[in-house]
Amino acid sequence: QVQLVESGGGLVQAGGSLKLSCVNSGRTFRSFSEYYMAWFRQALGKEREFVAAVSLSGDTTYYADSVKGRFTISRDNAKNTVYLQMNSLKPEDTAVYYCAADLTAASKLVSRYDYWGQGTQVTVSS
Numbered sequence: 001q002v003q004l005v006e007s008g009g010g011l012v013q014a015g016g017s018l019k020l021s022c023v024n025s026g027r028t029f030r031s032f033s034e035y036y037m038a039w040f041r042q043a044l045g046k047e048r049e050f051v052a053a054v055s056l057s058g059d060t061t062y063y064a065d066s067v068k069g070r071f072t073i074s075r076d077n078a079k080n081t082v083y084l085q086m087n088s089l090k091p092e093d094t095a096v097y098y099c100a101a102d103l104t105a106a107s108k109l110v111s112r113y114d115y116w117g118q119g120t121q122v123t124v125s126s
Contacts, residue, residue, distance in 0.1 A: 001026040001027065001028065002024055002026050002028055002035070002101055002114075002115040003024065003025045003026030004022050004023070004024055004025075004026075004099050004100070004101060004115055004116065004117035004118075005022065005023055005024075005025050005117055005118070006020060006021070006022045006097065006098065006099050006117045006118065006119060006120040007020070007021050007022075007023075007120060008020040008021050008120060009097060009120030009121045009122045010121075010122070010123070011123045011125065012089055012122075012123070012124055012125070013124070013125050014089060014090055014091055014124055014125065014126050015088060015089065016089050016124075017085070017086060017087045017088075017089065018086045018089065018122060019083060019084070019085045019086070020039070020083065020084040020086065020097055020099075020120060020122075021081055021082075021083055022037070022039075022081065022082045022083075022084075022099030022117055023079070023080055023081045024080040024081075024101070025080075030103070031077070032077050032080040033056055033057070033077040034056065034103060035056075035101040035102065035103060035115075036053065036054070036055065036056060036101070036102050036103070036104070036105055036106040036107075037053065037054050037073075037075055037082040037099065037100070037101055037106075038050065038051070038052065038053035038054070038073075038099070038100045038101075038102075038106065038107070038108075038113065039051040039052045039053075039073060039082075039084045039097060039098070039099055039100075040097070040098045040099075040100060040110060041093075041095035041096065041097045041098065041122075042095055042096050042098070042119075043092075043094060043095040043096075044095075046095075048098070048110050049064065050064050050108040050109070050110075051063070051064055051067055051071065051073075051084070051097070052064070052067065052071055052072075052073035052084060053073065053106035053107070053108065054073045054074065054075050054082065054106065055106055057077075058074060058075045058077070060106070061073050061074075062106055062108065064108075066092075067086075067093075070086065070087050070088045070089075071084060071085065071086050071087070072084070072085040072087075073085075082099055084097065084099075086122070089122075089124045090124060091124045091125065091126045092124075093122060093124050094122060094123050094124050095121075095122060096119040096120065096121050096122075097119060097120050097121075097122050098116055098117055098118075098119045099116070099117045100113035100115060100116050100117070101113065101114070101115040102114055102115070
């Protein structure tokens, strides 16, 4: 069973940085390195949206246009962990951030992911 646990959220001023972590704390038959990983976010009253995704090895990454150049996704398969480094944060980045895992592809679609964490709140003040 994949059990994703996010951490690292908090309150930060505009222009600041945060680093989110997501660890698979469950015991699975498959290695963490077999799962494509992604970050999504959901602001109050809005739909969940894609932020970033990473390939199995970590060599290839994908970003939403709104975060490109400011956010970096990475993974450490030995630690069963995926990260999201967020720099130059803006008030519009305020949301609950979720990590997600899937065996098939690094998709931008919410519906493609089978496993989700509980989310971590990121609040950016102006």
